[in-house]
Amino acid sequence: MASAKSLVGEPRVDLEQARAHGLSDAEFERIRQLLGRTPTFTELGAFSVMWSEHCSYKSSRKHLKTLPQKSELVVQGPGENAGAIDVGDGWVAVFKIESHNHPSYVEPYQGAATGVGGILRDIFTMGARPIASMNSLKFGAFDHPRTRYLLGGVVGGIGGYGNCVGVPTVAGEVMFDAAYNGNILVNAFCIGLARAGELWSAKARGPGNPVLYVGSATGRDGIHGASLLASAEFDAESVAKRPTVQVGDPFTEKLLIEACLEAGKTGAIVAIQDMGAAGLTSSSSEMAARGGLGIEIDLDRVPLRDQSLTPYEILLSESQERMLIVAERGRERELEAVFEKWDLHAIVIGEITDDQRWRARWRGEIVADIPVAALADDAPIYDRPAHPPVARTPAPIRRSVEPRADTALRAMLSSPNVASKRWVYRQYDSIVQGNTVVGPGGDAAVLRIKGSRRALALKVDSNPRACAIDPYLGAVASVVEAARNVACTGARPVGITNCLNYGNPERPEIMLQFAEGVRGLGDAARALGAPVVSGNVSFYNETEGRAIPPTPTIAVLGVMTDVSRHVTAHFKNPGDVIAIVRTAQPSLAASEYASIYGGGADALPAIDLGRENALIEALVAGSEQGLIKSAHDVSDGGLAVAVAEACFNPEQAKLGAEIDLAARGLAGIVELFGEGASCVVISTGTPHFQALRREFSGRGLKLDDIGRVTADARLKLAPLIDEDVNALYRIYEDALPGRLASDG
Amino acid sequence: MKWGVVRFPGSLDDSDSLYALRDVMGQDATMLWHKDATLDGVECVLLPGGFSYGDYLRAGAIARFSPIMRSVEKFASDGGLVIGTCNGFQILCEAHLLPGALTRNRSLSFICEEIHVRVENARTPFTRAMRQGDVLKLPIKHGEGLYVAREAELLQMEERGQVILRYCDADGRDSEDANPNGSTRAIAAVANDRFNVFGMMPHPEHAVEAMLGSTDGLGIFRSIASRS
Numbered sequence: 001m002a003s004a005k006s007l008v009g010e011p012r013v014d015l016e017q018a019r020a021h022g023l024s025d026a027e028f029e030r031i032r033q034l035l036g037r038t039p040t041f042t043e044l045g046a047f048s049v050m051w052s053e054h055c056s057y058k059s060s061r062k063h064l065k066t067l068p069q070k071s072e073l074v075v076q077g078p079g080e081n082a083g084a085i086d087v088g089d090g091w092v093a094v095f096k097i098e099s100h101n102h103p104s105y106v107e108p109y110q111g112a113a114t115g116v117g118g119i120l121r122d123i124f125t126m127g128a129r130p131i132a133s134m135n136s137l138k139f140g141a142f143d144h145p146r147t148r149y150l151l152g153g154v155v156g157g158i159g160g161y162g163n164c165v166g167v168p169t170v171a172g173e174v175m176f177d178a179a180y181n182g183n184i185l186v187n188a189f190c191i192g193l194a195r196a197g198e199l200w201s202a203k204a205r206g207p208g209n210p211v212l213y214v215g216s217a218t219g220r221d222g223i224h225g226a227s228l229l230a231s232a233e234f235d236a237e238s239v240a241k242r243p244t245v246q247v248g249d250p251f252t253e254k255l256l257i258e259a260c261l262e263a264g265k266t267g268a269i270v271a272i273q274d275m276g277a278a279g280l281t282s283s284s285s286e287m288a289a290r291g292g293l294g295i296e297i298d299l300d301r302v303p304l305r306d307q308s309l310t311p312y313e314i315l316l317s318e319s320q321e322r323m324l325i326v327a328e329r330g331r332e333r334e335l336e337a338v339f340e341k342w343d344l345h346a347i348v349i350g351e352i353t354d355d356q357r358w359r360a361r362w363r364g365e366i367v368a369d370i371p372v373a374a375l376a377d378d379a380p381i382y383d384r385p386a387h388p389p390v391a392r393t394p395a396p397i398r399r400s401v402e403p404r405a406d407t408a409l410r411a412m413l414s415s416p417n418v419a420s421k422r423w424v425y426r427q428y429d430s431i432v433q434g435n436t437v438v439g440p441g442g443d444a445a446v447l448r449i450k451g452s453r454r455a456l457a458l459k460v461d462s463n464p465r466a467c468a469i470d471p472y473l474g475a476v477a478s479v480v481e482a483a484r485n486v487a488c489t490g491a492r493p494v495g496i497t498n499c500l501n502y503g504n505p506e507r508p509e510i511m512l513q514f515a516e517g518v519r520g521l522g523d524a525a526r527a528l529g530a531p532v533v534s535g536n537v538s539f540y541n542e543t544e545g546r547a548i549p550p551t552p553t554i555a556v557l558g559v560m561t562d563v564s565r566h567v568t569a570h571f572k573n574p575g576d577v578i579a580i581v582r583t584a585q586p587s588l589a590a591s592e593y594a595s596i597y598g599g600g601a602d603a604l605p606a607i608d609l610g611r612e613n614a615l616i617e618a619l620v621a622g623s624e625q626g627l628i629k630s631a632h633d634v635s636d637g638g639l640a641v642a643v644a645e646a647c648f649n650p651e652q653a654k655l656g657a658e659i660d661l662a663a664r665g666l667a668g669i670v671e672l673f674g675e676g677a678s679c680v681v682i683s684t685g686t687p688h689f690q691a692l693r694r695e696f697s698g699r700g701l702k703l704d705d706i707g708r709v710t711a712d713a714r715l716k717l718a719p720l721i722d723e724d725v726n727a728l729y730r731i732y733e734d735a736l737p738g739r740l741a742s743d744g
Numbered sequence: 745m746k747w748g749v750v751r752f753p754g755s756l757d758d759s760d761s762l763y764a765l766r767d768v769m770g771q772d773a774t775m776l777w778h779k780d781a782t783l784d785g786v787e788c789v790l791l792p793g794g795f796s797y798g799d800y801l802r803a804g805a806i807a808r809f810s811p812i813m814r815s816v817e818k819f820a821s822d823g824g825l826v827i828g829t830c831n832g833f834q835i836l837c838e839a840h841l842l843p844g845a846l847t848r849n850r851s852l853s854f855i856c857e858e859i860h861v862r863v864e865n866a867r868t869p870f871t872r873a874m875r876q877g878d879v880l881k882l883p884i885k886h887g888e889g890l891y892v893a894r895e896a897e898l899l900q901m902e903e904r905g906q907v908i909l910r911y912c913d914a915d916g917r918d919s920e921d922a923n924p925n926g927s928t929r930a931i932a933a934v935a936n937d938r939f940n941v942f943g944m945m946p947h948p949e950h951a952v953e954a955m956l957g958s959t960d961g962l963g964i965f966r967s968i969a970s971r972s
Contacts, residue, residue: 159854163885164795166756251754251798343753427854429885431950434760448955450763563955 003037004369007311007362010041017041021048027380034374042312042360042367046375049224049278049316050285053539056379059505060537063518067532068525073494074533079290081122081202081273083533084194085495087559089452092199094128095191097136097460097499097555099538103245104186108153113161113248114320115188120167121274124257125323127200127264128192131433132447133162134460135172135188136499136553140181142416142739147176150184151740157248158188159427164250165257168436169428170445171458176416177595179464182543187499187553189460193449200264202273204291204326207354209270211284211295212332214339214346215256215322219305222246222279222318252321252344259342260323266338268331275322281315281375283324284350285358289376294353299362301349311367315360326352386511403597405640405672405720410731411596412637412673413644418592419735438568441650443488443633444556448563455563457491459483460555465590466604466676468549471513473604474590475520475552477676480612481635482556483528484678487616488631490567490623491558496525498535498554503547505539513550514539521552527609528616530556560623567623569632570649571657574711576629576683578646578657580639581618581696581703583611586674592636593673605676614699615678627684627692634679640672642681644715647725648732654725656714659707666706667720683709745969747773748786750816750832752807756794757829757949764949765790769965778810788825788968789816791832793885793947803846803888804834813839825869825968826941830886833933833943841941842934843901844893849886850926856885858957859924861909861932861946862916868935870942871908873967879916880909880960882946884924889945891927891934898929909933909944 011017018028021044031039031047039047053059069077075092076084082096100115116133123130135158140147162169167190222245263269271291273283280297288295299314309317325346327335332348339346353359358375360368403411412418425440437455438446444459461482467474483493498521503510525532541548560566571578587605594600622628634642643657661667682703684692689705696703710716713725747765751758758775765773774784783789796807807813813835820826820841828836836842849855863871863878874880893901901907909932913922923930925945933944948961 156853163854163856163887164754164756164798166794249798251795251800254754254756254795254798426857429756429854429856431856431883431885431947431956432756432760434763434950434953434956437955450767 004040004043004367005365006040007367013038013041013044018044022052023048027051030380034378035370040367042315043370045312045316046281046368046370049281050375051379055278055282057537058379059382059384059539060514061381062383063515066518067522069531069533071529071531074531076199077533078535081125083497084126084199085533085557086196087456088454089449090196091449092194092196093191093456093557094123094126094194095189095497095557096122096534097187097189097497097553098536099499099501100186100188101184101501101538101541104154105184107245108150109157110245110247112154112157112186114246115186116158116161117248117250117253117320118276119188119190120165120253121276123190123192124260125200125202125272125274126192126194127198128194129261130167130190130192130257131435132170132445132458133167133188133190134170134458134555136185136460136462137172137174138180138185138551139176140184141178142176144181148740154186155424155427161248161250163429165254166432168430168432170430170436170439170447171460172425172440173460173462174421174424179549182546183541183548185501185551189497189555191458191557200269200272202271202287202290204271204287204293204295204352206270206329207293207352209329209352210327210332210348211297211350211352212325212327212335212346213302213349214325215344216249216252216319217303217305218309218314218317219319220309220313220317223313223316246318246320248320255342255344256321256323259339259344263335263338266334268328268334269325270328271326273324275324277318279316279318285372285375287324287326288352288358288372292356294355294357294372295350296353296359297350299360301347303345303347311360311362384505384511385508386515387508388512389509402669406723408593408673409640409644409721412592412641413728413732414735415592415596416736416739418637418641420733421736422733423736423740437563437566438489443485443569446489446566453562455560455566457486457489457558457560459485460553461485462551462553463590464549464551467517467551469590469602470604471516471550472520473607474550475517476524476607478552478554479521479524480607480678482554483530483616484680485633486556486558487619488567488633488680490565490620491560492620493528493530493556493558493616495557496530496532496554498532498552499538500535501538501541501548501551501553503542510547517550517552524609528613565623565626567628567631569646570630571646571655571683571709572629574655574709576685576709577689577705578659578707578709579682579684579703579705580679581615581682581701582677582679583608583615584677586638586670586679587676588670588674589676591638591673591675593638611701612678614701618696618699618701619680622692622695627688628682629685630683632681634681635675638673638675639679640717640721644728646681647715648729654713654729656710656712656725657707658710658716660718662719664704664706745771745788745971746786747771747788747790748776748783749773749790749792750776750778750812752778752796752810754794754796754798755792757792757947758794761790761792761949764952765965768952771969776812778812781811781815783815783819788827789819791828791835793830793832796831796835804831804838807835808839817841820941823940827870827968828943829947829949830945833945834888836941836943842936842943843897844891844934846888847890847892848888849890854887855924858883859946860912860914860922862912864907864910865905868908868939869968869971870935870964871967873970874963877916879912880963881958882948882951882960884946886945889925889927891931893928901934904937906935906937907931908935908942
């Protein structure tokens with residue numbers, strides 16, 4: 001029997017020690033069985049991170065398997081560092097979204113920064129050059145004492161890292177809600193482009209091939225980030241876990257991007273993986289496991305920031321900007337030369353073996369010797385119980401005096417959830433690389449592909465308020481909204497990545513939310529023909545026993561065939577027809593209006609996925625034929641806010657809109673401010689209206705002419721609203737910076 | 745004209761500059777590596793934007809010691825044309841090839857947005873294809889773009905016409921709101937007293953295609969290219 005040696009002075013390994021590492025009693029027993037002995041302290045550390053919820057997906061795997069993962073465009077589904085979709089003209093888009101919630105709550109700047117860094121590495125380890133980032137941020141109530149600090153830190157961290165690596169941040173969402181007071185969400189997305197047929201793998205091949213360590217030296221930062229920080233609930237002690245948060249170095253990351261992409265051209269890279277969560281342990285064991293091989297690491301050769309690091313710490317460190325590469329034997333020198341050019345070290349620290357064991361040596365001793373599969377594949381898979389809470393208490397529906405419609409509109413435009421997020425996104429470089437056709441502030445970002453007429457559209461969306469009412473329908477709504485935003489630009493949705501943020505999965509009511517969320521995601525993705533190619537699950541988003549609302553964050557990739565036909569959200573010319581198309585009647589349930597004034601409902605309107613898909617098809621067809629001048633999705637704040645936003649073109653003198661609500665049967669609070677149903681505000685030249693209308697009617701949808709674009713910069717929604725567009729625009733733009741500057 | 749774009753570790757707009765010159769303008773342009781001493785016989789050196797060496801000490805402070813900067817200094821002293829954009833401007837100031845310095849934005853935060861600048865002196869190799877008073881719409885994206893110089897130096901620069909671009913509103917008027925980073929005298933670009941070294945915070949290379957927002961950056965590159 002293979003054995004590993006415990007080191008002098010190491011803590012004793014017993015059940016209590018295993019529990020302190022976050023392992024259950026049954027898991028510890030299973031480890032003892034797999035090894036045929038008690039693990040050493042170093043081995044226990046390795047199991048605890050690899051079998052953590054964060055790395056093993058032990059509670060979610062059963063459900064994730066039900067998601068649609070294939071289409072004729074899918075080049076790579078889940079299982080590698082990121083998913084990939086063929087976007088045409090010889091290009092493959094590689095993309096993924098990941099959470100960095102707990103680190104960002106504990107240390108917002110570094111937590112968010114390293115979230116950006118980690119997702120970038122998942123993309124370029126696929127051989128793709130990162131071309132854009134997005135993010136989805138959820139903070140506590142705007143006036144909560146910690147919110148300002150967290151907002152400033154997170155936005156600063158995203159900008160500080162993203163701006164320095166030269167990848168534009170092109171879209172995102174920011175929401176404030178008391179439900180996140182004790183547990184913010186920071187979900188980071190990245191997309192890259194690679195030539196078709198040139199993707200790299202994280203699957204080790206060839207016993208005898210050397211294993212190279214590339215990038216920053218290993219320090220003590222981030223130890224147990226994955227197991228203790230990401231895989232447990234929060235409590236008052238959590239801030240004491242700050243040392244488990246890693247520190248980012250974007251300059252080294254930029255060098256790594258350039259050096260790795262250049263090294264890839266040598267053809268000497270067999271496999272490559274980021275040392276992300278669970279660091280050297282996960283990257284080495286996962287690459288070996290994918291290839292059905294073994295790996296041996298000499299810890300004495302690992303570059304260290306501090307020579308006193310123990311084997312346990314070296315293996316578990318989550319120091320950033322480090323990569324592990326399996327190279328073709330005999331071609332190490334070629335790779336070393338590239339990394340030296342970029343002032344980075346590439347050091348051989350081990351080799352691939354054929355004995356399917358994960359072995360680590362240190363100062364002449366074997367300190368870990370574990371079957372690779374036991375570590376990487378044999379974590380238990382749980383079918384956790386899922387059922388509703390015993391006593392279900394529907395959220396009380398507050399009702400207050402109904403405000404005037406114009407007062408309500410102004411209140412909504414100044415609400416931090418609806419107001420312009422310019423204060424946030426102007427801190428991000430959104431234009432570097434020179435592909436950003438539509439940047440932050442649009443319905444979806446549009447990126448051209450140089451040398452091609454094609455363009456990509458990107459959108460990240462979530463709808464926790466809807467998910468709190470109905471975790472299934474809320475997830476469906478999040479998918480269709482993100483896809484609809486992409487379609488508003490004229491792009492066809494082709495792929496999805498998701499970050500599933502939930503509470504503690506050991507609680508049956510949370511597990512039910514999760515199962516329902518995955519079911520909704522799957523149903524919507526199937527209906528839209530947009531498979532889920534990558535993703536991440538973040539459980540244990542709870543503080544003091546209070547879970548966040550279910551928050552599946554959905555990012556959708558769309559492709560348009562001709563970038564010159566892309567559509568933006570703003571009205572273009574006076575006299576154009578303003579029209580709306582809806583798939584169902586709106587509702588105040590889960591609306592911004594209800595969150596301000598009360599009067600919501602406790603059930604969401606049903607969603608007809610066939611009609612949602614038809615709406616997307618019609619938007620794409622209309623754009624491709626050049627029939628649409630502007631298209632803007634109705635979301636937070638409802639129709640009134642959407643029409644106002646369509647008038648808010650920052651690039652030109654403001655236009656107005658004249659709509660006779662009474663004549664169109666729209667003169668009610670629910671019509672004006674309701675959300676829930678899919679609704680798009682479109683403008684088109686009068687000569688094109690009938691042709692465009694046929695695109696919709698041919699698909700069973702009705703495009704209603706509701707008014708005209710005007711030159712006078714007045715928003716007239718007769719008889720309820722008659723406001724100066726420039727005044728509304730100032731409210732919309734000044735709300736966030738104004739509130740951040742005042743009462744601080 | 746043959747252009748050389750210097751790639752420092754941490755340069756970000758290097759490829760975008762090369763794309764603007766080569767693909768959009770059809771110029772002969774090549775990438776120069778910071779560790780090399782040779783300038784490859786180029787007629788104009790462009791120091792691009794980015795975060796050279798992470799800007800960890802101070803923006804541009806480390807890049808000025810790169811081997812290629814010895815050659816750039818020699819090239820400039822021989823009268824060669826040098827343009828620095830954003831981080832390139834910061835490097836040129838650190839290298840004392842341009843007067844003044846660039847410090848943290850008034851807002852203390854990074855700013856990425858489209859702004860307007862007014863051409864203050866059109867009789868330079870960098871602005872000759874434009875007219876004095878022309879208003880350009882260009883993007884900025886920097887955290888350290890607040891231009892400062894000693895008062896006596898500023899007066900001398902104004903007198904000699906070394907202030908080349910100034911932040912203004914869309915109609916070309918001075919206004920406090922139109923000065924995005926709080927630069928002294930709303931200075932966005934300056935030249936040396938021989939008018940062969942030029943630095944600007946806005947990014948002309950990101951304003952060369954209408955689809956991406958503006959083509960006003962072409963005026964800068966065309967001015968330089970029209971010399972030969």
